[in-house]
Amino acid sequence: MSLYFMDSNIIMYALGSHHTLKTPCIRILEKIRSAKMQVCTNTEIFQEILYRYYSIGKKDVAHKACELLKEIADPILPVTIEDITKAMYLMDQYTVPVRDAIHTATMLNSNIQHIISTDTHFDIIQEITRIKPN
Numbered sequence: 001m002s003l004y005f006m007d008s009n010i011i012m013y014a015l016g017s018h019h020t021l022k023t024p025c026i027r028i029l030e031k032i033r034s035a036k037m038q039v040c041t042n043t044e045i046f047q048e049i050l051y052r053y054y055s056i057g058k059k060d061v062a063h064k065a066c067e068l069l070k071e072i073a074d075p076i077l078p079v080t081i082e083d084i085t086k087a088m089y090l091m092d093q094y095t096v097p098v099r100d101a102i103h104t105a106t107m108l109n110s111n112i113q114h115i116i117s118t119d120t121h122f123d124i125i126q127e128i129t130r131i132k133p134n
Contacts, residue, residue, distance in 0.1 A: 002038070002114060003038050003039070003040055003112055003114075004038065004040070004114045004115065004116050004131060005039070005040055005042075005103065005106075005107045005112050005114065005116070006041045006045065006069070006072070006115075006116050007041075007045065007103065007115055007116060007117035007118070007119065007122075008045045008048040008049050009021075009025075009118045009119060010025045010117065010118070011025070011029070011049065012049065012052065013025040013133075014026045014028075014029050015061060015064060015065055015068075021133060024132075024133035025118070025133050027133065028133045029068075029072070033072065039072060039074075039116065040073055040074060040110075040112065041069060041073040041076055042076065042077040042102075042103060043076065043077070043078055043079055044102055044103065045069065045103070046066055046076075049062060049065045049069070050066065053065065077110055080106075082105075083102060083105040083109055084105070085105075086104075086105035086108060087102045087104070088101075089105075090104055090105055090125065094125050095121075095124070096122070096125065097121070100119065100121065100122065103115065104125055104127070104128055107128060108127055112128075113127075113128055113129060114129050114130075115129075115130050115131065116130075116131045116133065117130055117131070117132075118132070118133060
């Protein structure tokens, strides 16, 4: 079974209010929970979730999202200095947000080629393939 990198937006849309991406993201989580997909993530994803929910006063949702991610993601990868070096290279090659360059670097340095994300800018990074929730 292939290993997929899980982006923060999948859990955030699944736990969020009504949105066109809510149901597709819930379906992804159901596939993971039924062992049809294996996902990993990195520590930076937890930071994104905590930052977003704490900044809008939703501590309970932050904790729920992090607990869910801890349950389904294995392994949870660290962000290393090698990842930062690779991220800087990727940012010179592509116009992507810093955090997403770090995620991509973590993936590439861990031999992971697929990311589950709603963020379309991952599509421009030739070294990986984005799996769109549907």
